[in-house]
Amino acid sequence: MPSTFELCPGRMIGGDRPCFVIAEIGQNHQGDIEIAKKMIKMAKDCGADCAKFQKSELQYKFNKRALERPYKTKNSWGETYGEHKRHLEFSHEQYRELQKYAKEVGIFLTASGMDEMAIEFLHEINVPFFKVASADANNFPYLEKAAKKGRPMVISSGMQSIETMRQVYKTVKEHNQNFVILQCTSTYPLEPQDVNLRVITEYQKEFPDIPIGYSGHESGISISVAAVALGAKVIERHVTLDKTWRGSDHAASLEPAELAELIRSIRLVELALGCGLKKRLPCEESFHRKLGKSVVAKVTIPKGTVLSLDMLAVKVAEPIGVDAEDIFRLVGKSVNEDVSEDETITQQVVNGL
Numbered sequence: 105m106p107s108t109f110e111l112c113p114g115r116m117i118g119g120d121r122p123c124f125v126i127a128e129i130g131q132n133h134q135g136d137i138e139i140a141k142k143m144i145k146m147a148k149d150c151g152a153d154c155a156k157f158q159k160s161e162l163q164y165k166f167n168k169r170a171l172e173r174p175y176k177t178k179n180s181w182g183e184t185y186g187e188h189k190r191h192l193e194f195s196h197e198q199y200r201e202l203q204k205y206a207k208e209v210g211i212f213l214t215a216s217g218m219d220e221m222a223i224e225f226l227h228e229i230n231v232p233f234f235k236v237a238s239a240d241a242n243n244f245p246y247l248e249k250a251a252k253k254g255r256p257m258v259i260s261s262g263m264q265s266i267e268t269m270r271q272v273y274k275t276v277k278e279h280n281q282n283f284v285i286l287q288c289t290s291t292y293p294l295e296p297q298d299v300n301l302r303v304i305t306e307y308q309k310e311f312p313d314i315p316i317g318y319s320g321h322e323s324g325i326s327i328s329v330a331a332v333a334l335g336a337k338v339i340e341r342h343v344t345l346d347k348t349w350r351g352s353d354h355a356a357s358l359e360p361a362e363l364a365e366l367i368r369s370i371r372l373v374e375l376a377l378g379c380g381l382k383k384r385l386p387c388e389e390s391f392h393r394k395l396g397k398s399v400v401a402k403v404t405i406p407k408g409t410v411l412s413l414d415m416l417a418v419k420v421a422e423p424i425g426v427d428a429e430d431i432f433r434l435v436g437k438s439v440n441e442d443v444s445e446d447e448t449i450t451q452q453v454v455n456g457l
């Protein structure tokens with residue numbers, strides 16, 4: 105049985121609990137803490153469960169040459185990748201401020217620890233759970249270290265193979281029972297043919313005792329809603345205040361109206377998924393009375409006749425009589441009064457029904 109567990113204080117996930125929606129602010133705050141706060145508030149107003157950032161300790165995430173790499177693109181905030189990333193990185197103090205703000209607003213806040221030192225910091229500030237970005241899913245020393253901290257984990261799986269993900273499951277499970285694996289394809293924007301939602305079903309079979317989710321980088325909301333229909337218990341989507349802003353992730357992010365619509369749609373689909381037990385529901389009764397079919401006499405049937413199938417027809421009838429599905433049970437039974445052609449066969453006129 106897939107487990108349910110408390111991902112954030114008071115918020116269970118998995119099983120039939122509502123899908124947990126992570127609004128991934130990432131680095132779409134442009135390096136500006138006031139924009140970051142607006143985005144936290146926006147995530148809350150749209151109904152998201154959690155606002156998420158990306159925390160790096162840059163000298164631990166990148167080697168020197170990666171930081172010195174020239175980064176001259178339309179999305180760049182500096183001459184080198186290091187300058188660009190430094191512009192987008194909030195300090196420890198700023199994280200504490202954002203955390204305080206999220207608490208005031210009433211939304212959970214966490215971040216992906218993009219390296220082992222970032223995990224240390226996030227642990228120190230007591231985030232509710234660790235998000236593991238796809239790029240760290242195959243970083244086993246990191247995974248072990250994070251898993252041993254004892255916080256729930258949400259682990260993304262972009263760029264990885266099923267063999268790697270089996271190893272991820274084994275490694276984390278050894279130290280930590282409370283984790284989720286997300287199907288993810290790491291490209292921006294993600295084209296539908298590369299989404300591979302069926303991996304969700306594969307993960308459910310491979311890892312039946314943990315909740316499975318989806319981290320999407322596609323445009324629009326339909327695919328993420330479909331992921332929920334397939335059983336995703338956590339959905340993560342990038343969010344932005346403006347898709348046209350400078351930055352690699354804005355174009356594939358959801359603006360506020362889309363995020364709100366995504367969450368509305370998820371809640372609708374969850375309601376519509378129901379419990380799977382097939383039976384006639386109270387809401388169908390009046391339609392069944394109007395449109396449901398009964399058994400009627402195909403010919404005039406005199407009292408005492410033993411019924412055979414060729415005497416019977418199925419119609420929408422007034423009054424309602426024997427249910428269409430019971431027609432075969434009538435065969436071989438006799439009627440205790442005359443029934444005219446086209447009249448309903450009611451239970452009362454059939455002996456021994």
Ligand SMILES: CC(=O)N[C@H](C=O)[C@@H](O)[C@H](O)[C@H](O)COP(=O)(O)O
Binds near residue numbers: 158179237239292351
């Ligand atoms: C794989 C991964 O980490 N992806 C992240 C999460 O989805 C992204 O937000 C990247 O941080 C972002 O696209 C990087 O953009 P740039 O390189 O312009 O800073």
Ligand SMILES: C=C(OP(=O)(O)O)C(=O)O
Binds near residue numbers: 158216237262288319
């Ligand atoms: C890159 C991240 O996530 P994902 O791999 O799910 O896109 C992240 O959480 O920072």
